Amino acid sequence: DTGVSQDPRHKITKRGQNVTFRCDPISEHNRLYWYRQTLGQGPEFLTYFQNEAQLEKSRLLSDRFSAERPKGSFSTLEIQRTEQGDSAMYLCASSLGTGGEQPQHFGDGTRLSIL
Amino acid sequence: AQSVSQHNHHVILSEAASLELGCNYSYGGTVNLFWYVQYPGQHLQLLLKYFSRDPLDKGIPGFEAEFIKSKFSFNLRKPSVQWSDTAEYFCAGSNTDKLIFGTGTRLQVFP
Numbered sequence: 077d078t079g080v081s082q083d084p085r086h087k088i089t090k091r092g093q094n095v096t097f098r099c100d101p102i103s104e105h106n107r108l109y110w111y112r113q114t115l116g117q118g119p120e121f122l123t124y125f126q127n128e129a130q131l132e133k134s135r136l137l138s139d140r141f142s143a144e145r146p147k148g149s150f151s152t153l154e155i156q157r158t159e160q161g162d163s164a165m166y167l168c169a170s171s172l173g174t175g176g177e178q179p180q181h182f183g184d185g186t187r188l189s190i191l
Numbered sequence: 192a193q194s195v196s197q198h199n200h201h202v203i204l205s206e207a208a209s210l211e212l213g214c215n216y217s218y219g220g221t222v223n224l225f226w227y228v229q230y231p232g233q234h235l236q237l238l239l240k241y242f243s244r245d246p247l248d249k250g251i252p253g254f255e256a257e258f259i260k261s262k263f264s265f266n267l268r269k270p271s272v273q274w275s276d277t278a279e280y281f282c283a284g285s286n287t288d289k290l291i292f293g294t295g296t297r298l299q300v301f302p
Contacts, residue, residue, distance in 0.1 A: 085229030107288070118195075118281050119235070167235070167254075177223065177242060181288060182235040185219065 078102070080183035082168050088189045089158060096154045097186045101170030108151050110143055111167040112136065115134060119167050125151060154189075163190045193218050195284045197293035200202050202285045204300050210269040214256075214282030217263065225283045225290070226256055235281065241265065249257045 081100040089095050101108045104125050111119035121143070123133045127148035137143075140159075145151040155162055165187050170181035194217045204210060216222060226238040228251070238251050241258050256267050266284060277300045282293040 098252050109289070111290075116294065118283070119290070121291070124288055133258040136275075169235075177238045179225065179240055181237075182227075184234045 080170050080181055082166075082183040082186050083161055084186055085184060086189070088135075088191065089182075090191050091158055091160060093181035094154065094156045094160055095158060095188065096152055097166055097168075097188075098150060098152050099168030099170075100150045100181060101168070102181055103115075103149075105172050105181070106148070107171045107173070107178075108145055109169040109171075110151070111169065112164040113167055113185070122153075124144045142171055156189075158190050160190050169189050192283070192289050193286070195282055195291050195293040197204060197282050197296050199296045199299045200294065202299070204272050204298070206274055206300055206302055207271050208300075210267070210272045210276070210298070212280055212282075212293045212298070213251065214265045214266040214267065216265060216284045218284055219284055221286055223285045224256075225285070226254070226265075227250050227281045227292075229281070229295075230278045236283050238267070238280070260276050262284060272298075274302050276300050280290075 080152045083098045109121040109124040113119040121138050123143050125145040128145050143153045165185045167185045169182045170182045171178045196215050198213045224241045224244045227235045229235050254269050279297040280287050280294045281295045
């Protein structure tokens with residue numbers, strides 16, 4: 077178990093730029109989740125995949141956000157035309173089977189800072 | 192709407208003091224409850240989990256949680272804290288696939 081890996085750890089960009097984050101889940105885990113965490117808050121659900129299928133998206137995920145998991149392994153989260161309010165820690169988690177019954181394992185996160 | 196709330200935002204204790212962190216949830220039907228911990232500079236880790244049909248599953252030794260259905264509460268306890276317990280603690284609930292987290296409680300333990 078090598079854990080959930082996220083890249084990069086920290087991204088600084090100017091407002092209006094596009095950014096892409098990558099998440100590599102624990103290898104045998106079929107479910108992959110994205111959360112966003114801002115200062116003083118707990119993580120908020122964004123979206124999740126079962127294998128390559130995106131099964132649910134939060135209303136927090138505006139049209140500028142897109143997530144993919146093309147081969148059912150790693151996932152990418154892209155934010156287009158970044159805004160100041162996108163500054164946050166983006167967390168990825170994975171689990172085996174149904175997330176409601178299996179604990180989710182989290183990565184270290186990607187901290188996004190918008191200048 | 193589903194929600195999880197934590198009322199203690201910041202707790203300061205001396206070593207050997209007892210710990211109780213409050214968590215209340217609002218869910219219809221069956222709910223699974225979790226406590227996660229985030230030590231400084233580390234990722235979120237599962238502390239313990241409670242699935243409604245199973246007994247409490249203790250993860251990291253020393254911690255336990257009491258589930259009181261009538262009070263919609265799932266409070267975390269530890270009889271005697273150590274300096275190494277300094278961390279942020281998150282309560283979370285799930286009845287489908289996504290976790291809904293509370294805002295977290297920052298625990299500081301002084302020697």
